[in-house]
Amino acid sequence: MRIIKVLLPLLLLAVFSIYLRINYESLPVAVGSAMQFLPFLLAALALLFTVYFNQGRLLHLSVLLLLLFIALGQAWLEPTVHLTVVGVLLPLLILLLMLLPEQGVTTGRAFAVHAVVLISLAFMWWLTDHEPAWLNDYLMHDWLPVRYFDWTAVPQTVWMSGILVFLCLLMLLALRQDVITTAGLGVVIVTMLLLHEQMHEISRVVFTSAAFLLLLFSVLQLSWRMAYLDELTGLPGRRALREKLRGLMGIYTIAMVDVDHFKKFNDRYGHDTGDEVLRMVAAKLKQVPGGGSAFRYGGEEFTLVFPGKGIDDAKPYAEAVRETIANSAFVINRQSGGKKPSSKNKTAQITVSVGLADSITNASTDATLKQADKALYKAKKRGRNRVSV
Incomplete structure (x- = not known):
């Protein structure tokens, strides 16, 4: 506790x-x-x-x-x-x-x-x-x-x-x-x-x-x-991520995670609601199974690090956390932002796209991170709300 x-x-x-x-x-x-x-x-x-x-x-x-x-x-x-x-x-x-x-x-x-x-x-x-x-x-x-x-x-x-x-x-x-x-x-x-x-x-x-x-x-x-620590989400920030990557040895997998259509959502419902989305996603990512660690990379992007696991081992855990986020109903209170206050709260589906890369096919942590970022954009091009390698 x-x-x-x-x-x-x-x-x-x-x-x-x-x-x-x-x-x-x-x-x-x-x-x-x-x-x-x-x-x-x-x-x-x-x-x-x-x-x-x-x-x-x-x-x-x-x-x-x-x-x-x-x-x-x-x-x-x-x-x-x-x-x-x-x-x-x-x-x-x-x-x-x-x-x-x-x-x-x-x-x-x-x-x-x-x-x-x-x-x-x-x-x-x-x-x-x-x-x-x-x-x-x-x-x-x-x-x-x-x-x-x-x-x-x-x-x-x-x-x-x-x-x-x-x-x-x-x-x-x-x-x-x-x-x-x-x-x-x-x-x-x-x-x-x-x-x-x-x-x-x-x-x-x-x-x-x-x-x-x-x-x-x-x-x-x-x-x-x-x-x-990132003030908004409470997750370790990019500086902590860099130190984590510096200490990695052997096999590991990095996952880049991006909230789908976040800019449109933010513009429609307001920054306060957008911040609540980021907090919700961060809370789910923090509970990722498989020994993964969650970090806020910046904006609507997050990073998961799985020490000791290749892509094949880490992918089921990334899929699990993606499904958890997609299946979690997010309640929108438009009184904090958006065009008009709403007398009733409504729900919206929040999804994320995930790109995976491991150290088996990359020579350094920087190369692995860049490869995971490329895999993330591949997931977005294929329709979002999916995990790509």
């Missing part, structure tokens, strides 16, 4: 950080001393990469985590009011950032998000500086029996805020299944751990370093997705 995949970095870092925390005292003195500077080094890298790759939400998470780490290290947060204000409002601010769409770092909308973060931090500072009377009535109030919280110095309201945000982010992660929400979840967990172990230097260093590693992994994974 994809949700397990996006949660895996968080789980691995959690296990590693807990193990390191338990065995910290057994580290060599030189390593232990150097570890004190690790959060600042990782913070600098996180800030650099988030700005470079234009990831505003990860930038804000990095800044908030760094400020919390410094504040706890300098004992700026008193165990009562200061810690309670930050502990209640900081997770809520993180949740707000996760709910907002990505706006980048330097766009006009990004500066609006920057302003929201700054205003929120200023509000926290004002509350800790002025300590209005209602703070004790609400934030410092014990809502449950004290005996349930005798294991921690953190007020009950802080734990309630943290648990609420944690559950909300879990639900958001189940819906989105993305690395940014995972990073936000990780920062909230570390925030609660830091507040609980506020005066423990080793815990601050270990858990903060783990959170910054998670943020770095998230921004690098996002940059990889931008470079290698």
Whole structure:
């Protein structure tokens, strides 16, 4: 499941950080001393990469985590009011950032998000500086029996805020299944751990370093997705295809796939509907049997690669995926494009043409790709919705 995949970095870092925390005292003195500077080094890298790759939400998470780490290290947060204000409002601010769409770092909308973060931090500072009377009535109030919280110095309201945000982010992660929400979840967990172990230097260093590693992994994974995955279909793009072809050895088959009459369909029903067609075709190609891998080549063209299979072995799988697409009814909602909105949705048959070539009759991957492209045009000339070699 994809949700397990996006949660895996968080789980691995959690296990590693807990193990390191338990065995910290057994580290060599030189390593232990150097570890004190690790959060600042990782913070600098996180800030650099988030700005470079234009990831505003990860930038804000990095800044908030760094400020919390410094504040706890300098004992700026008193165990009562200061810690309670930050502990209640900081997770809520993180949740707000996760709910907002990505706006980048330097766009006009990004500066609006920057302003929201700054205003929120200023509000926290004002509350800790002025300590209005209602703070004790609400934030410092014990809502449950004290005996349930005798294991921690953190007020009950802080734990309630943290648990609420944690559950909300879990639900958001189940819906989105993305690395940014995972990073936000990780920062909230570390925030609660830091507040609980506020005066423990080793815990601050270990858990903060783990959170910054998670943020770095998230921004690098996002940059990889931008470079290698097609944004519209979610399939690996041409760059990923080139790397795949570079690593092929021995016998393999390449299939070039083209959506039939796509330009006419796009002109008639609109680009939004055309995009839905490409997504549908990509989803079917992704499920191609026989160990094939699907890539978006460009426009309405896709590529299938079958390592270890010649044409005779790969052709039945190409036929199978062609038939699957042809037999899948595509529902057209003309309200998103076309000449007139329709009160009723109608269906259309989407078909693809496929050209096959293998390495047995071609000396290189480039030659095989070109031969598959020629076979594709042969399929189109023979009437489309067929596989040709």
